[in-house]
Amino acid sequence: MAGSSDVQARPAASGARHDHGRCIDAALARAAALCARRGARLTSLRRRVLELVWQDHAAVKAYDLLKVLDREGGQTKPPTVYRALDFLIAHGLVHRLESLNAFIGCPAPEPSHSGQFLICGKCGDVVEFEAPEIAAALETEAAARHFTIVRRTIEVHGLCAACTGAGHA
Numbered sequence: 563m564a565g566s567s568d569v570q571a572r573p574a575a576s577g578a579r580h581d582h583g584r585c586i587d588a589a590l591a592r593a594a595a596l597c598a599r600r601g602a603r604l605t606s607l608r609r610r611v612l613e614l615v616w617q618d619h620a621a622v623k624a625y626d627l628l629k630v631l632d633r634e635g636g637q638t639k640p641p642t643v644y645r646a647l648d649f650l651i652a653h654g655l656v657h658r659l660e661s662l663n664a665f666i667g668c669p670a671p672e673p674s675h676s677g678q679f680l681i682c683g684k685c686g687d688v689v690e691f692e693a694p695e696i697a698a699a700l701e702t703e704a705a706a707r708h709f710t711i712v713r714r715t716i717e718v719h720g721l722c723a724a725c726t727g728a729g730h731a
Contacts, residue, residue: 586616589667593655596671602653607638611646612667615656620686621664659688661717666690676714682722689722 593612597604604612614627624643631638647665650656654671658664659679666679666688678696680689696716704711 585669586613589613589616589655589669592671593650593653596653596655600653602649605646607642608646608649611643612650612655615650615665616667618686619688621659621662621666621681621688623662623664657690657715659717660715661719676716678716679718680722681717681719682725683719684721684725687722687724 590609590613593609594604596602610631611627614630615622624640624647627647628638628640628643631643647656647658651658651665654668654674656665657668657677657679659666659677659681662681668677668690675692676697678691678693680691682688697714700711700714703709
């Protein structure tokens with residue numbers, strides 16, 4: 563797609579030489595720096611929720627986060643997890659995938675942007691990308707219909723290269 567850029571700082575989980583620990587460390591460092599600049603509190607719970615969201619390249623559901631936190635000895639309640647997720651979303655650190663009712667870490671939280679995602683229906687990997695031409699086309703169509711876009715999330719479901727066997731040498 564001309565003009566698109568992959569804003570996913572982490573390669574698909576099937577990447578042979580992928581150091582996922584570095585993905586998590588980088589995401590946490592970006593979050594700490596962003597919150598410090600904004601004067602926002604990245605509490606230990608918010609940090610742990612972000613870390614759990616980044617544990618995999620697949621989207622994670624809030625109740626799965628809650629189960630992990632409970633196993634870790636917490637007495638965390640669902641509203642607490644949702645408040646942490648709301649904070650992370652508000653600061654662009656996490657995206658909510660509407661069709662899955664799940665969450666994925668954002669590798670490029672600044673500048674603020676709307677998500678465009680490719681979601682593998684077999685392995686669950688999610689790739690975020692930025693395609694300005696898609697946003698422009700939506701704005702043009704909305705304006706022609708006197709429609710005001712409030713929020714835009716584009717989710718495309720299919721199969722990744724690893725699941726289709728494509729792209730292997």
